[in-house]
Amino acid sequence: MPTDLSLDPTPAERRRLKVRGAIIEAAERVFALEGESGLSIRRLAEEIDYSPSAIYKYFGSKDELIDELKEAFFERLLARVGRVSGVDAPFAVRGRACVSTYIETAIERPYHYAAAFSQIESAEMSPQCDADWDVFTASNKGRAFGVLVSMVKEGQSLGIFDPDLDPFLSATSVWAASHGVAQLLTHLPHFPAVAPTHAPVSASEFITFHADLVFRGLQGPANRQQTDFIPLGDKP
Numbered sequence: 001m002p003t004d005l006s007l008d009p010t011p012a013e014r015r016r017l018k019v020r021g022a023i024i025e026a027a028e029r030v031f032a033l034e035g036e037s038g039l040s041i042r043r044l045a046e047e048i049d050y051s052p053s054a055i056y057k058y059f060g061s062k063d064e065l066i067d068e069l070k071e072a073f074f075e076r077l078l079a080r081v082g083r084v085s086g087v088d089a090p091f092a093v094r095g096r097a098c099v100s101t102y103i104e105t106a107i108e109r110p111y112h113y114a115a116a117f118s119q120i121e122s123a124e125m126s127p128q129c130d131a132d133w134d135v136f137t138a139s140n141k142g143r144a145f146g147v148l149v150s151m152v153k154e155g156q157s158l159g160i161f162d163p164d165l166d167p168f169l170s171a172t173s174v175w176a177a178s179h180g181v182a183q184l185l186t187h188l189p190h191f192p193a194v195a196p197t198h199a200p201v202s203a204s205e206f207i208t209f210h211a212d213l214v215f216r217g218l219q220g221p222a223n224r225q226q227t228d229f230i231p232l233g234d235k236p
Contacts, residue, residue, distance in 0.1 A: 074140035
């Protein structure tokens with residue numbers, strides 16, 4: 001029986017989504033060129049030729065915009081990490097690829113990555129109760145973190161990673177280490193070459209080396225001698 005009910009957005013809703021998307025894209029461009037200090041409602045109004053009052057209908061403040069940029073980065077990260085973790089490949093390949101993909105996604109658009117970690121509230125990164133944890137795990141950031149946790153648990157179930165490691169602490173450590181590499185590659189692009197003996201190392205080679213080192217660090221003692229080591233640059 002025909003019905004007038006429809007899940008399709010109305011013309012007004014489509015327009016609202018289109019304008020909202022344009023504002024977010026403009027915010028990414030401004031943040032990429034000018035950083036957080038350059039991002040303001042007035043600056044965005046100039047960028048997309050809207051009045052500030054029109055933008056305030058969609059975002060009440062600069063903070064709301066930055067929150068949206070945070071979610072957008074982790075949505076992109078989640079999609080990429082989800083793809084590499086779900087491919088039909090040996091666990092060692094998928095595990096290393098998850099680490100590499102995080103760093104590659106971060107340095108591809110460094111200002112957007114900076115926005116993802118700007119103005120972070122303590123409760124946002126350290127859920128103190130079940131309700132906070134539920135909010136965190138429902139966010140794109142929490143879901144991306146969940147991919148890391150699942151990677152650690154899978155490695156343990158396969159007998160590759162140390163079963164005594166706490167999966168959540170291990171995932172947090174992997175995140176912290178990879179965040180540090182991403183920051184260093186952004187601010188000191190040539191830091192992988194800080195060594196007196198071997199040939200210069202590219203950022204890509206160093207990311208591969210880092211991912212391999214992280215993977216090895218999670219392995220149980222019996223497995224550490226059984227995987228091929230990925231060398232860094234040329235031997236002296």
